[in-house]
Amino acid sequence: MRWLQRGSGVVLALLLVALVGWTVITAAQEEDRAAIEPATARKAATLVLARCAVCHTTDLIAQQRLPQDRWTVTVEKMVHWGAELSPEEAAVVIQYLTARNHPGAPDQLPSIEAELATMEPARAQSAASDGPLTGIAARGAALFAHNCQACHGEGAVGGAGPKLARNAVLKNEGAFWETVLHGRGPMPAWGAVLNRQEIADIHAWLTTR
Template structure:
């Protein structure tokens, strides 16, 4: 009888252990899924600031409540008008906007931007600017407003602009924004800003 009770107890204990392990597995999986979603949302928010807030305030965008097909059409229209988005970025924006700003959505508190590991927001980079990197960064981030080769457009001409001789002022302007220009401190790392400036200084008259 005692052996039977011991076996029964062991069986119950085994089932409880399995249940606890399964619950821990589910909890961990959900936590990882939530972390992944938060990271994706933060990346998309930076993309929204970099590609959309140039022409619209993020508040204006977040006031909209559109179904997915309307968001798809809106993003396509942005690309047609010159927004620098590749296919992956388009899909990220549409998914984010359709998830949080659909017709039945209530007020949304956007997740905070992901911190830049090892970098203070205004920290001076340790390396000199690399023009080749700056050229690619400029094309992807600055060209829609400041034009080809920094010749100007919606934004002022940057080629041979006196601000290029004032590195601290240039960095502060890019990070914090100025006038109609939105802040880019959450989009561009300090080193990337210096790379862009390095490339701009190479543009001839």
């Protein structure tokens, strides 16, 4: 009888430990889903502006409140339709949107542009301070097609964004770097997506057009 009591006590204690452990793990998973590193958030927000806002403004995204599985389906659908996101980039965007626009998020959230503006200064690259870079035009062609073409058109002949072939900005390197790194008007900042070598490669290719 006593042994039985002690035995059931042990079972009960084990159950309790298991239950507490399970709760802690589940809570941690929830936390993980809601958590995102600032650098990752900044990269994701830049990707949203650069790759999603080609077809629709970000207000459409900001009004959604979806769990991770629905965001995954949505982003996959967009990639299937031509959104220029690599699997790694898509994963970052899904993580960001799940953390920001989940079903429990407040009704009013700042726009993605406003949110990005507060993140921008943290890691902005300087334009000219790190010495000259030699751009390689052959690499620039593919980088342009992947990142710039949706707005600036195939062959840089213009589209939603201005024509860049033979554009005067190519001769003004300061203005060119300033625009690409920090954005200008409706064009987002590319500093979080492209490194300096890649920007130099795009510049080199553009001067051949």
